[in-house]
Amino acid sequence: MENNYGRPPITEAVVEFRLLAPVDANLVQRIGTSFNSFYPRSEDLQEIEFQIGPAGAQTRRTGLVGFKRTNVDANEIVVIKAGSLNIAQLAPYPGWDHFIERVRRDWKLWRSKTNYRDLARIGVRFLNRIDIPHGAGEVTFVPKDYVLVGPAIPEAFGDLKAYHVNAVLRSEDLRADVTLNSGTVESPLLKHSSLLLDIDIGRIEDMPKKEDDIFEFLEAVRLEKNRLFEACLTEDSRKLFL
Amino acid sequence: MSTRFSVVSKPRPASGFPLTEIPGSTSGAISEKLVQDRYRSLSQSVSDAPKKESAATLEQKLFDALVNAKVSTSHVAMHLENEWRQRLFRQLDSLMAIEDWDASDAPLEGNSFSTFLRTILFLRPKRAPGLGMTSTGEIVAAWTRDQDRLTMEFGNADQVRWTLSRVDSGGRERAAGETYADRMEQVLAPYFPDRWFER
Amino acid sequence: MSVVNIPHEHHVIRYASWTKLRKDENDNVLGILPDALRLREVETSLSTTWIEWFDGPPQNQYLNAVEMIRRTMSVSPRGGMSKANVGNLRELCQTENVSIRIVHEPTDENDAHASIRRLPRDNLDLLELLAAEAFTETILNRDLP
Secondary structure, eight states: OOTTSSSOOEEEEEEEEEESSOOOHHHHHHHHHHTTTTOOEEEEEEEEEEEEETTEEEEEEEEEEEEEEEOTTSOEEEEEETTEEEEEEESSOOOHHHHHHHHHHHHHHHHHHHOOOOEEEEEEEEEEEEEEEOOTTOOOOOGGGTBSOOOOOOGGGOSOOOOEEEEEEEETTTTEEEEEEEEEEOOSSTTEEEEEEEEEEEEOSSOOOSHHHHHHHHHHHHHHHHHHHHHHBOHHHHHTTO | OEEEESSOSSOOOTTOOOTTSOTTSOGGGOOHHHHHHHHHHSOOOOTTOOOOOOOSOHHHHHHHHHHHHHHHHHHTGGGSOHHHHHHHHHHHHHHTOGGGOOTTSOOOOHHHHHHHHHHHHHHOOSSOOEEEEOTTSOEEEEEEETTEEEEEEEOSTTEEEEEEEEEETTEEEEEEEEEEGGGHHHHHGGGOTHHHHOO | OOOEEOOTTOEEEEEEOGGGEEEOTTOOEEEEOGGGGOOOTTOSEEEEEEGGGSOSSHHHHHHHHHHHHHHHSOOOTTOEEEEEEHHHHHHHHHHTTOOOEEEEOOOSSOTTEEEEESOOSSOHHHHHHHHHHTSOEEEEGGGOO
16 A cells, blocks of 8 residues: 555545634635645635425525635645645655645645644545456456455355445544445456455544644654555455566 | 535545545435535545636636646546656646747647546557647547558547558558547557557 | 539638647647538538639739638638649549539639539548548748748
8 A cells, every 4th residue: 555565556545634714715715725836726615505305305505605726737636625734646656745735735734724623624545446457368356366355245145246335433542434445346447357445544632732732643643544545455456566 | 505615515525436435326305414424524635626617718718628638637547657658747747838829729628638548558558659630629649650651540439530551561551540549449440550559 | 604623633721710720749730620611500512722823923823812711711820721722622523523613703702712512511530531642731821821
């Protein structure tokens, strides 16, 4: 999942800081502008309101809620909203050291604009996609040969065509919840099948306040998500990332 | 009943994973509460955060098409050499430069670009193609070696139109056709495509 | 007005935007792509400019035709002016059993406008043949005086 793999399967890495109390809309605008030099491209984000009534579900856009800013290559992203700051990296993943350096830079800039704000949640999420080539003449594969997370289904049901597993677990060491998603996804590659492995670690209690403590927590989360990621994989899977 | 989400109803994340759907459920069986809780419990994936509906300006359309192409590339970036990806981005930036854009042309079609990426990652040519576009927004890849030319136009759903001409001792040979991306290797094999694909 | 067929030995220029130019992987321009010759839905003939309609020595005729294109079309610095011999165009089409007509068809803006009629709309093989073997001289607009 890190730089020791030549082709890490990470499609998206996210660090999210969620605020206890949102900042006002004018400040969101100013914060957005202050990120211009790092992320020259900006898109407005709008809130969607769902209304479910007798006539069925309807959606309505209700207003600007923030900005999604991207670098020129569109693979480094920051999302600034009244209630949160999300910093994301799309593939190719440059490694944790590079990513967390950018997170720290953006966090400092964001904090300098907002002054100090209490956090409601800190989360780290890594979405991985494992692309499995079909062998000669094969169009099926056994998911558990690659990912050790899957459904327990009696054999009476026959061949597994698609699945999705969602589990929420507790990490007492981190005082955080771990949300695990895994399943089949459409492969972007020809003659491949793909599996998703999505690990989110988020903390909502005993929130660190000092910058050093926040980044110490993120380092601990990084080690834990690496451990969990490796625990989910088989050797056949690892070979695909070399 | 009215509930606010700062997400679109059914985003398509970078991974292709339908985040709004609870695994194992059919979408119709998901309670609104579950959907809401699910969003609140995860760090929001940002690659498909909701955005304002595109302004109708040409510049905005080109910008959106370019960003979409780069995000599509990021989905498979782990399978592309860095040099390849950087060259591709330079070519896309150049191709969609507004100062050279013909306003009567359609911006790059996302489905065409996906077919292009899938074909390239399947054929794995060592030499990158020159890029162009059709008036209807389909991407065109062209390989040229002396008088030998190979051109592919990429449509929706893995459809590829191709034409080639090559010269050998017997004279000039030409061929053209329409097929699916996963057939391109067999289709090109009789024409020794390494002529174009090797550095 | 009677239709004037453009003589075999004469030439036409087709303007191709940057996206319709054939390039190598480093964006060096090698010619035009077949799509530069593909008729759009609303078109019934392919628009070109007749070089020899202008007076003077060949280079002046060529530059006057370029100037006419610049005046009458939206052109960009990296658009390409691609030149073809009329006789060659007709012969290449004939090898594919396509009988095109290349006629002088002045418009309000372009007195030297020439139309290529009866060009199949969607024959990629033929369009590629014409792009490769008829429109053999392509110069970027920005590289012309």
